[in-house]
Amino acid sequence: MTDQQQPPSPPPRLPVSVLTGFLGSGKTTLLSRLIRDPAMARTAVIINEFGEVGLDHLLVAKADENTVLMDSGCICCTIRSDLADTLRDLYMRQLRGEITGFDRVVIETTGLADPAPILHTLMTDPLIASRFRLDGVVTTVDAVHGMGQLDAHEESLKQAAVADRLVLTKTDLAAPEKVARLKARLKAINPAAAVVDAQTGGALPVLLFDAGLYNPATKSLDVQRWLKAEAYEPHGHDHGHDHHHHGHDHGHDHDDGHDHSHCDHAHGHCDHDHDHGHDHAHDPNRHGDAIRSFCLTAEDRLSWEALVSFFETLAQLQGENILRVKGLLNVEESDRPIVVHGVQHLFHPPVQLDAWPSDDHRTRIVFIVKDLSREVVETLFRACTGQGSAHT
Numbered sequence: 001m002t003d004q005q006q007p008p009s010p011p012p013r014l015p016v017s018v019l020t021g022f023l024g025s026g027k028t029t030l031l032s033r034l035i036r037d038p039a040m041a042r043t044a045v046i047i048n049e050f051g052e053v054g055l056d057h058l059l060v061a062k063a064d065e066n067t068v069l070m071d072s073g074c075i076c077c078t079i080r081s082d083l084a085d086t087l088r089d090l091y092m093r094q095l096r097g098e099i100t101g102f103d104r105v106v107i108e109t110t111g112l113a114d115p116a117p118i119l120h121t122l123m124t125d126p127l128i129a130s131r132f133r134l135d136g137v138v139t140t141v142d143a144v145h146g147m148g149q150l151d152a153h154e155e156s157l158k159q160a161a162v163a164d165r166l167v168l169t170k171t172d173l174a175a176p177e178k179v180a181r182l183k184a185r186l187k188a189i190n191p192a193a194a195v196v197d198a199q200t201g202g203a204l205p206v207l208l209f210d211a212g213l214y215n216p217a218t219k220s221l222d223v224q225r226w227l228k229a230e231a232y233e234p235h236g237h238d239h240g241h242d243h244h245h246h247g248h249d250h251g252h253d254h255d256d257g258h259d260h261s262h263c264d265h266a267h268g269h270c271d272h273d274h275d276h277g278h279d280h281a282h283d284p285n286r287h288g289d290a291i292r293s294f295c296l297t298a299e300d301r302l303s304w305e306a307l308v309s310f311f312e313t314l315a316q317l318q319g320e321n322i323l324r325v326k327g328l329l330n331v332e333e334s335d336r337p338i339v340v341h342g343v344q345h346l347f348h349p350p351v352q353l354d355a356w357p358s359d360d361h362r363t364r365i366v367f368i369v370k371d372l373s374r375e376v377v378e379t380l381f382r383a384c385t386g387q388g389s390a391h392t
């Protein structure tokens with residue numbers, strides 16, 4: 001391909017990482033370690049209150065009551081009326097030279113936040129969407145209380161489900177078996193997210209950021225790394241336990257009213273009890289979490305119109321239950337692959353890649369959903385595209 005055929009490069013948009021995690025799960029502790037890191041220079045961090053991060057001894061200069069500059073070069077600001085205002089304001093002040101330039105943003109959410117509205121703001125506000133792009137969601141999970149929080153609080157489940165990176169905190173306080181069970185459950189909820197330990201490297205910016213489609217290391221779009229479709233394949237991912245052991249549910253289920261009886265092969269395991277008697281309350285797959293993830297694939301090229309109708313119908317009918325969608329599409333109208341990315345009923349504008357990332361030219365769409373079965377999504381996909389999904 002000649003240079004003339006390359007699409008014009010899009011205007012650079014600043015990556016935004018969202019740091020979330022349940023109440024007390026260690027977001028602030030993680031952030032206060034991160035902002036000391038020289039790699040955080042030229043990062044703008046948006047937090048709820050300065051007091052929380054204990055910035056006093058790190059503070060270099062106070063730009064105004066809302067913004068401080070740290071000795072690592074990172075700018076911290078507190079949230080103003082809302083996130084959109086805060087981001088717009090930061091951007092304009094940087095343009096006017098009132099604050100140091102930044103080339104990355106990290107937003108710490110409150111512990112009870114459902115991250116989806118934050119992701120919406122990043123995608124829908126016109127000025128924000130044209131200047132910033134979602135890099136990824138980093139979620140802290142408390143190794144001591146995380147299992148109970150996942151059971152009791154839907155926000156906690158959603159935070160784990162939409163994460164690109166999961167940081168286990170307080171592993172120094174939890175028994176290794178407890179940590180292992182929590183990891184297994186997190187894998188079942190969100191197979192593609194990398195899990196890092198806050199004690200051993202979890203506070204390294206390099207492990208937490210640059211989770212998005214754009215890979216700054218290669219300065220190109222790295223769709224394989226981003227999509228990680230193989231993590232959803234039936235046998236393609238090692239969850240570190242026996243996926244196909246059909247144990248019995250010993251009746252201690254925290255019944256959430258969802259179907260526990262069928263095999264969810266998308267995770268490469270069945271929703272049965274894998275744990276013979278020890279610690280029933282903490283078996284990763286017995287919980288029947290209302291959140292599940294799977295990957296649909298299609299062998300043949302699909303019409304763009306059919307795909308649009310699939311995504312539109314899905315968003316209309318089930319938007320609330322779609323936490324995240326990432327797709328690599330092989331469409332009839334284009335020789336090149338198309339990437340789509342959505343949160344609930346909203347989709348980022350599709351991106352056309354220059355080339356296929358590998359010899360695998362199948363359409364692959366990864367879903368993280370809540371209260372929605374794979375069958376419903378698959379049936380709609382088949383109805384719109386005329387192709388079976390292809391779960392092989």
Ligand SMILES: Nc1nc2c(ncn2[C@@H]2O[C@H](COP(=O)(O)OP(=O)(O)OP(=O)(O)O)[C@@H](O)[C@H]2O)c(=O)[nH]1
Pocket residue numbers: 021022023024025026027028029030110111112169170171172173198199
């Ligand atoms: N031992 C241990 N304690 C931790 C760790 N991470 C956080 N903590 C402690 O856990 C408590 C809560 O941590 P925070 O960082 O304030 O948690 P948070 O998620 O910001 O809390 P909220 O803002 O209230 O949602 C604090 O007392 C921390 O010192 C860890 O890895 N090990």
